[in-house]
Amino acid sequence: MTIEFSCSHCNKVLKTSDDKAGRRAKCPQCGEPIDVPQPADDQGFDGFDEFDESVPEEESFLAGGTTREEDSFLSGGSIDCPMCGAPVPAGAQKCQACGEALKASRRSGRGHWEPRVFSIGAVLSRAWEVYKANLGMVLAVPLLAGGIYFVASIVIGIASAVIGAVLAGGVGNDVAPLVQIPVALVQNLIIYSIFFYLQLGGQLVFLQIVRGESPDLSVMFNGGPFFWRMFLCSMIYGILIFVGMILLIIPGIVVALMFWPFSFILIDRNLPGIESFSESRKVTSGNLLNLLGLSLALGGISILGGIVTLGIGLIFIMPFTYMAQTVAYAEMTSQ
Template identity: 30%
Template sequence: MSAWYYAKDGQQHGPVSTDEIVRLFGTGSISPGDLVWREGMVDWKPAGEVPELAPAHPAHEETPASLTPAAAVSGSAPDAFNPYRPPTASWNEPQSTLPEAGEIVPGSQPLDIGFCISRAWDLTKRHFGMLIAVGLIYGALSAGFGVLTELPIILQEAGTSDHQIYTPSAAMKGYIFVANCVSHIFDIFLGLGLTRIGLNLVSEKPAEIGMLFGEGRKLVTGVLAAILYYSMVALGLILLIFPGIYLALRFGQYQAAIVDKDLGVMDSLKYSARITQGNLLSLFGLAIVSMLIVLAGVLALLVGLFAALPIVYLASYVSYRWLQYGRASIPGHR
């Protein structure tokens, strides 16, 4: 059976079975203008435009007593014509491919760039010491690992006389390729840990430096998703630049989805594409503001980067939570 989601008053509800959503539509709990979605549909549609939701007994007609909710519970009504029949117990739609209940309808609440930056600034002030420690450890490990993988090349180049041009052998070229791959994989490993820390901080959950190394279980998924993501973006940039920017914004939340929801490769990309609907311009605006903040940090004799980088880092996860929950992601707002 299909899993359905529906939107009421800016909030998303579900999943429910086809029988249940037909019941809700038939009783008026879902009006013809309310948006609904199930897997396989390209986008959300008004319930009144979805043929599958035409109830056996339209809401404007009087419902026979035999088909009231009480009758359905008692089992006296024939299931074939009973819009109140509960969802089939055997239905078990995988949750990894669909939004969680409680998330807003994608695009229903435009991303607030100002809130993302101000919230990130507030979190930076509160967790400044930890953020600097995490940043220094991340930078040292990433740079150190890169040097180790390049060390044989450095030594060979150093052994070349001043009158010779260093030309790597076939074996060394193979080593360079493998070393670069390993270095990138290590960066993804650390990136997953950084994502966990960032998500926990913006969600007011405990965060500690050790989390930087705690997402190894998701490394294979992260690597495969990164390969697919950057391949799409690179191809888009080669074509006409703008397709690459579009793809980067639309699918850029994939790593947060992997860490936050433990989604697979394709599911994380699909989830990113879903929650970014209607907010691509806002995400582009946030990216521009973030670059300006980093530039300001560079101009401030580089010292400003100690504030700029944590703000930009946290703002990306504040925006992710906003795309999921809208204003409900604001502390104290429900």
């Protein structure tokens, strides 16, 4: 006999076998702890219950394919860190071995997740509500990231200039430019690395906000485990767009939209880098025109808002555009 009920937090309809009645587990959609209700009494038994098929364990929301028992509130044991594989006590929020933030990782790669076509109006409306409700954090993240990036760029630029001058002083004038080239390359590599690291942190925070969680600013510095995948995938993404733009521009726009969610998918699903591109194609299938429309709408809002406020309003407008992009990803993946 099956038990069918709705999550009290997100209203997702769940079903499981009656032997799970009274047990506690995480909802595969919202991640909140819920209790499996007791089955209704058999007063209304009509003789047909004996024909009810039992729910296979692999199809139940308590099963290993969606929400593993050892990864839920049904266990007091331990789980394996999704990044380094080290055993971690169940309920821990961070792996002691590698520092991976487990709260986000437990959601990544598991639970309810399926592509769907989103509505531009629904994205903008939801983004506005989330933006207003979390205004302080939403503004603090880009301001902190921008401040760190600005200071780091200045420090690295000064250090590179000094190192370049010292190295150039030890060689002839004809060779000096050749010495400064690798210095400039290293400088740009470090600056880009800082940018990608901060981008990862910002996306982690915004994703948690959109899910209704309450992250703090320290989450901005939890992107380390995803860094190299993000760095390499961003390079590949840039190359794909460049090649597409060479091919009469339109293919470049299509490629940019088709693979746009790769960075969100990479950190949300904790996938190998190349798989984030294949998953992006699934997510954006049927959504390319909506993504184009959303991009144009957000671009128009930014330009118009910047002109009207003489650029000052961008402090508030840009975080909203980031929030809308995050909500678009959440809508496309049924979160």
